[in-house]
Amino acid sequence: MEEKKKVLYSAVQPTNNLTIGNYVGAIRNWVQLQSEYDCYYAIANMHAITVKQEPALLRQRTLELLALYIACGVDPEQCVLYVQSQVPCHAELAWVLNTITYVGEMERMTQFKDKSARHAENINMGLMDYPVLMAADILLYQADVVPVGLDQRQHLEITRDIAVRFNNRYSPTFTVPEGIYRKVGAKICDLQDPTKKMSKSGEDPNGAIFMGDDKDTILRKCKRAVTDSETEVRYDPDTKPGVSNLLSIYSVMTGKTMDESVREFAGKGYGDFKLAVGEAVADVLIPIQQEQKRLLADKAYLNGVLNRGAEAAFRTARKTLSKVYRKVGFYQGDK
Ligand code: ATP
Numbered sequence: 026m027e028e029k030k031k032v033l034y035s036a037v038q039p040t041n042n043l044t045i046g047n048y049v050g051a052i053r054n055w056v057q058l059q060s061e062y063d064c065y066y067a068i069a070n071m072h073a074i075t076v077k078q079e080p081a082l083l084r085q086r087t088l089e090l091l092a093l094y095i096a097c098g099v100d101p102e103q104c105v106l107y108v109q110s111q112v113p114c115h116a117e118l119a120w121v122l123n124t125i126t127y128v129g130e131m132e133r134m135t136q137f138k139d140k141s142a143r144h145a146e147n148i149n150m151g152l153m154d155y156p157v158l159m160a161a162d163i164l165l166y167q168a169d170v171v172p173v174g175l176d177q178r179q180h181l182e183i184t185r186d187i188a189v190r191f192n193n194r195y196s197p198t199f200t201v202p203e204g205i206y207r208k209v210g211a212k213i214c215d216l217q218d219p220t221k222k223m224s225k226s227g228e229d230p231n232g233a234i235f236m237g238d239d240k241d242t243i244l245r246k247c248k249r250a251v252t253d254s255e256t257e258v259r260y261d262p263d264t265k266p267g268v269s270n271l272l273s274i275y276s277v278m279t280g281k282t283m284d285e286s287v288r289e290f291a292g293k294g295y296g297d298f299k300l301a302v303g304e305a306v307a308d309v310l311i312p313i314q315q316e317q318k319r320l321l322a323d324k325a326y327l328n329g330v331l332n333r334g335a336e337a338a339f340r341t342a343r344k345t346l347s348k349v350y351r352k353v354g355f356y357q358g359d360k
């Protein structure tokens with residue numbers, strides 16, 4: 026008999042436009058892992074509304090994100106692609122997990138502190154509860170592995186704590202998931218402030234390359250990227266964060282190792298280097314954009330993928346939820 030594959034879970038929020046940080050830190054890895062694991066890839070729209078969203082835009086971005094997943098090479102025949110809000114078990118499990126999660130733990134989360142500072146007028150319960158919903162996402166599918174960027178490590182650690190806590194309090198129920206963090210590209214930094222992560226909701230649009238940027242924009246942003254007063258292209262994130270960030274981007278976009286990339290620019294100036302980085306990014310992004318556009322013209326196909334995805338996700342999620350309800354003592358009729 027064929028051995029059962031391990032389960033992989035990941036998601037991205039349909040907020041703002043995605044950056045190459047999201048691509049490199051998340052979606053690109055998903056493609057590489059999809060044949061090895063049983064994969065669930067969600068569009069985390071319930072997480073998205075923890076900060077203010079324009080409803081029509083949120084709806085539109087949901088479909089755009091699905092098309093982007095597929096355009097990047099995620100195969101809907103091989104993976105379960107679905108929208109989080111279409112599977113009610115997420116909210117239901119999150120409620121139960123809330124009762125074994127402490128307020129103090131949530132207040133300590135770096136992302137909560139960051140987002141509270143950035144959205145001081147809207148520090149809502151959802152923003153604080155975000156990691157619990159994320160734990161529910163992952164635990165519902167009994168995921169073994171979760172590939173994410175380094176910024177999500179703290180959320181993954183709390184997911185593991187919550188899983189262990191539930192298993193100890195009741196009885197073994199959840200698989201305790203491991204994070205997968207790639208070394209190169211786990212944190213793509215802002216082009217204008219290379220000490221910060223490149224983020225889709227950053228303040229300076231020149232700091233981020235968006236998945237939808239045209240070639241001229243990509244080249245311009247790379248050209249303007251902050252470097253240093255030296256002239257040597259060398260990988261040293263501590264003393265040369267800007268150059269090292271561009272080197273990471275170049276290396277992941279071309280598939281070359283860091284050593285190869287550094288050697289290629291030996292003796293070359295920053296101007297040539299930045300141009301080459303821009304070209305490498307455009308070479309990857311332009312075909313993805315064309316494919317995304319083609320897919321978006323076929324709504325029936327995309328809706329079909331989502332309907333199938335939601336059904337498949339629900340089948341798995343419901344089993345876990347029903348186990349949880351039994352363990353905590355929720356009356357479930359004669360089931
Ligand atoms: P926001 O700025 O709106 O909070 P974000 O850019 O951090 O969003 P998310 O939707 O929170 O994007 O993240 C989606 C995935 O992309 C996560 O796995 C996250 O770790 C990864 N990711 C986001 N930014 C980067 C980055 N700069 N480098 C590497 N991975 C990243």
Ligand code: LTN
Pocket residue numbers: 034035036037038069072158159162163171173177
């Ligand atoms: N919070 C994540 C998105 C996300 C996620 C998940 C990632 C929601 N649910 C489950 C992995 C597993 C982020 O990347 N900002």
